[in-house]
Amino acid sequence: DPYKDEPIRSPLLIPSSEKPFNAEPPVQMLAEKFLTPNDLFYVRNHLPVPCVCIEDFTLDLALSTGKPSLTFKELTQKFPKRSVTAAIQCAGNRRSEMVKVKPVKGLNWGSAAISNAKFSGVSLNELLKHYNVDIDTVRAKYIVFEGLDTQPDGSPYGASIPLELARMLKDEIIIAYEMNGEPLPRDHGYPLRIIIPGVVGARQVKWLKKIYFSPEESTSHWQRRDYKGFNSSTDWHNVDFDKSVSISQLPVISAICDPVDGQELEEGAEEVTLKGYAWSGGGRGIIRVDVSADGGETWHEATLKPNGQTPYHSYAWTLWEADIPLPEGATQTQLVVKAVDVSYNVQPDSVAGIWNLRGCLSNAWHRVNVTVPP
Ligand code: MTE
Ligand code: MO
Numbered sequence: 001d002p003y004k005d006e007p008i009r010s011p012l013l014i015p016s017s018e019k020p021f022n023a024e025p026p027v028q029m030l031a032e033k034f035l036t037p038n039d040l041f042y043v044r045n046h047l048p049v050p051c052v053c054i055e056d057f058t059l060d061l062a063l064s065t066g067k068p069s070l071t072f073k074e075l076t077q078k079f080p081k082r083s084v085t086a087a088i089q090c091a092g093n094r095r096s097e098m099v100k101v102k103p104v105k106g107l108n109w110g111s112a113a114i115s116n117a118k119f120s121g122v123s124l125n126e127l128l129k130h131y132n133v134d135i136d137t138v139r140a141k142y143i144v145f146e147g148l149d150t151q152p153d154g155s156p157y158g159a160s161i162p163l164e165l166a167r168m169l170k171d172e173i174i175i176a177y178e179m180n181g182e183p184l185p186r187d188h189g190y191p192l193r194i195i196i197p198g199v200v201g202a203r204q205v206k207w208l209k210k211i212y213f214s215p216e217e218s219t220s221h222w223q224r225r226d227y228k229g230f231n232s233s234t235d236w237h238n239v240d241f242d243k244s245v246s247i248s249q250l251p252v253i254s255a256i257c258d259p260v261d262g263q264e265l266e267e268g269a270e271e272v273t274l275k276g277y278a279w280s281g282g283g284r285g286i287i288r289v290d291v292s293a294d295g296g297e298t299w300h301e302a303t304l305k306p307n308g309q310t311p312y313h314s315y316a317w318t319l320w321e322a323d324i325p326l327p328e329g330a331t332q333t334q335l336v337v338k339a340v341d342v343s344y345n346v347q348p349d350s351v352a353g354i355w356n357l358r359g360c361l362s363n364a365w366h367r368v369n370v371t372v373p374p
Pocket of ligand 2: 044089090091092201202
């Protein structure tokens with residue numbers, strides 16, 4: 001069994017698949033803490049978790065100036081420790097809402113395939129500079145990352161981002177060895193993972209083994225045949241993955257974490273307290289979160305909890321809260337949230353228009369139905 005050496009996991013995680021292990025935390029717990037505790041951080045594995053002996057481990061770079069292999073000790077001792085607080089979100093977060101429109105292929109994620117942590121490690125740019133590589137003048141089109149986890153045919157999990165994006169983010173990309181001040185947990189990439197803030201989860205390669213520059217994208221299945229967007233008339237008979245652009249920076253999203261769908265509020269309640277998260281890719285900060293207690297007829301502004309970052313380098317999520325009146329006398333109603341980022345990007349009001357066959361990028365207004373016993 002290739003899965004016999006999996007890590008021990010919190011019993012609080014709600015699995016959407018066991019082998020490989022995929023799980024999200026209870027959504028109410030997500031909005032409680034700005035930094036998601038490591039054992040509650042959602043897990044998205046495509047393959048068995050590799051067992052790494054830290055003494056034998058090296059990170060391998062293939063550069064124009066040479067092919068250095070660094071031990072864990074060299075990495076952690078030779079270079080200054082840099083940190084970034086960032087949300088990581090699976091492209092399939094909130095996929096279960098798309099499934100209600102029409103079936104899709106993918107894990108049936110709720111709203112908690114996203115988490116937020118402080119990652120610390122070595123700056124990719126500082127590492128490259130140490131080997132006399134200037135990311136601004138490298139002659140290539142992509143930077144490629146490979147993990148230690150391999151498919152049955154021996155090919156590793158891999159991902160890439162355009163070099164243009166890597167240049168924009170050069171001071172923010174980190175080869176992380178710590179998560180919230182602790183060594184990276186095995187499920188999250190021990191001993192190393194690349195953190196590319198503001199970019200989709202699929203590119204945050206865990207168990208990072210190799211970095212190189214290339215004239216083409218990573219040839220991995222997950223770069224070429226997955227994690228792309230399509231319009232809602234594209235189906236498995238006419239889909240052309242080569243024609244679609246790989247997902248990198250993600251669109252604006254939000255969700256109500258508390259109350260949860262189907263929840264019964266207090267008897268005769270006149271007000272409801274909503275809590276949740278909002279986030280946008282590309283470092284675009286959240287400037288406003290609107291909530292409604294009547295299915296989107298009338299809106300109130302939620303109170304944003306500052307994430308400590310600046311509007312154009314806002315990689316962490318923004319938690320928010322709102323106390324709003326319930327419609328008078330209603331015994332059931334729909335709570336809604338939508339967020340606005342600093343570029344005034346907004347979320348689409350319904351999921352039908354953005355439906356796609358892989359159920360990615362499900363960022364419509366988030367709706368939660370509740371009942372109010374009279
Ligand atoms: N890296 C490797 N090596 N193998 C993987 O299966 N999954 C990716 C990404 N990095 C994956 C990986 C996907 S799709 C997501 S959403 C994130 O890791 C999930 O990170 P997490 O498990 O730390 O939440
Ligand atoms: Mo993902």
